[in-house]
Amino acid sequence: MMHIQRSTLLFLLLNCGAQALAQEPVEPAINAEEQEMVSWLDEREEEMLGLLERIINMNSGSLNSDGVDAVTAIFDEELRELGFSTSRLPGELIEMPSCPGSDYSVDLTDHLLARRPGNGNRLLLMGHIDTVFPPDSPFQTFRREGDMIYGPGVADMKGGLVVMLYALKALAAADALDEAAFTVLLNSDEEMGSLSSRKYIEEEALEHDWGLVYESSGIDTMTRQRKGIGQARLVVTGRAAHAGGAHEQGLSAIKELAYKIVQIENMTDYESGVTVNVGVVNGGEARNTISPCAEALMDLRYPQPEQGVAAVERWQEIFNRVYSYAVDGGEITTESYINLHRPPKIPTPESDWLLEKTIAIGRLLGQDIGITDSGGGTDGSLSQAMGLPTLDSLGIAGTGAHSNREEARASSLAERAALSAVLIRRLARE
Ligand SMILES: [Zn+2]
Numbered sequence: 556m557m558h559i560q561r562s563t564l565l566f567l568l569l570n571c572g573a574q575a576l577a578q579e580p581v582e583p584a585i586n587a588e589e590q591e592m593v594s595w596l597d598e599r600e601e602e603m604l605g606l607l608e609r610i611i612n613m614n615s616g617s618l619n620s621d622g623v624d625a626v627t628a629i630f631d632e633e634l635r636e637l638g639f640s641t642s643r644l645p646g647e648l649i650e651m652p653s654c655p656g657s658d659y660s661v662d663l664t665d666h667l668l669a670r671r672p673g674n675g676n677r678l679l680l681m682g683h684i685d686t687v688f689p690p691d692s693p694f695q696t697f698r699r700e701g702d703m704i705y706g707p708g709v710a711d712m713k714g715g716l717v718v719m720l721y722a723l724k725a726l727a728a729a730d731a732l733d734e735a736a737f738t739v740l741l742n743s744d745e746e747m748g749s750l751s752s753r754k755y756i757e758e759e760a761l762e763h764d765w766g767l768v769y770e771s772s773g774i775d776t777m778t779r780q781r782k783g784i785g786q787a788r789l790v791v792t793g794r795a796a797h798a799g800g801a802h803e804q805g806l807s808a809i810k811e812l813a814y815k816i817v818q819i820e821n822m823t824d825y826e827s828g829v830t831v832n833v834g835v836v837n838g839g840e841a842r843n844t845i846s847p848c849a850e851a852l853m854d855l856r857y858p859q860p861e862q863g864v865a866a867v868e869r870w871q872e873i874f875n876r877v878y879s880y881a882v883d884g885g886e887i888t889t890e891s892y893i894n895l896h897r898p899p900k901i902p903t904p905e906s907d908w909l910l911e912k913t914i915a916i917g918r919l920l921g922q923d924i925g926i927t928d929s930g931g932g933t934d935g936s937l938s939q940a941m942g943l944p945t946l947d948s949l950g951i952a953g954t955g956a957h958s959n960r961e962e963a964r965a966s967s968l969a970e971r972a973a974l975s976a977v978l979i980r981r982l983a984r985e
Pocket residue numbers: 683711712745770
């Protein structure tokens with residue numbers, strides 16, 4: 556099914572971490588049928604921008620279920636028009652420990668699964684509907700200035716959803732959709748770490764030949780490898796007391812959490828690539844009350860799977876030990892939620908081949924795309940870890956994700972859709 560060019564493989568092995576491929580592409584020139592798809596897409600740039608504007612202006616923060624469902628419905632309808640049969644995969648309520656009054660459970664809505672049978676290879680196309688911007692964020696609307704477009708999710712990754720859809724539309728217009736068997740999986744919870752959709756992605760990964768994820772291609776780069784990601788939520792419970800009248804009777808949860816945070820932050824080791832960040836802390840009731848509860852939310856990045864396992868063990872040690880008081884177990888209690896929600900994306904010869912093939916096709920189309928590594932994760936890490944060779948940055952050329960500086964290049968919509976359409980057509984037969 557898969558043929559790796561010897562010279563190509565050798566080149567990649569010799570160039571681990573290289574930021575650009577110097578070798579000439581081995582891909583055949585763009586043929587007339589492919590050129591027709593490219594032209595078809597070129598003529599639809601305004602239409603693509605119109606759809607993007609419409610879905611950017613619909614808030615779909617991960618926990619805004621109504622908004623996520625509304626955007627999902629648009630893609631459901633579009634995919635059915637292309638002959639896909641669609642269904643919803645149930646979301647999930649993920650319960651996490653919390654201090655009283657700070658419910659941190661996350662209620663994740665359903666995901667879209669769309670299938671279309673075909674003759675060639677089985678391709679799994681993935682993207683996420685959700686964004687990091689809740690409905691009360693000041694960053695809500697689409698804006699265009701020349702070739703630049705701005706808005707929440709324009710790069711991460713509503714632009715990519717439009718790229719994916721229009722690649723499929725171009726294939727349909729060329730009567731080429733039957734050349735491959737497609738599954739499209741659009742999840743609602745990627746920005747929450749795919750806590751509910753992970754199982755579906757992993758199941759689907761086993762049933763396909765190639766994985767294509769439409770996260771942003773940065774400033775014209777595609778990502779070769781990524782760190783794994785973990786998260787932990789920690790809730791420390793102590794004993795409240797009056798800070799003046801009965802100080803000695805209190806057990807401060809904030810004090811204990813502070814000791815733990817120092818230990819947790821000390822896990823960062825730039826040399827090995829492991830980083831830990833306590834990103835959110837919260838706790839206490841009043842200035843003059845010894846705090847009965849304190850909580851923290853933390854992030855872990857790790858290059859190799861065993862480093863993730865070791866970090867979880869260290870977290871558990873820190874969570875289980877009382878640092879700040881000489882008390883027996885039970886007096887200060889710690890509850891936690893720990894999840895290594897993304898494995899590292901470690902390149903394989905097959906995923907390197909897919910990356911190089913894509914870049915070579917890009918070059919034939921006049922698109923100059925480089926290669927980078929990333930500390931950020933995508934759902935492609937989940938599918939790749941299951942053995943599905945996956946390319947995870949086929950989306951729009953954009954930057955500034957997760958900030959109000961998020962922007963993308965409008966003309967990259969049609970460019971990347973053309974790249975995908977040609978890639979899919981060629982992958983269908985590989
Ligand atoms: Zn994303």
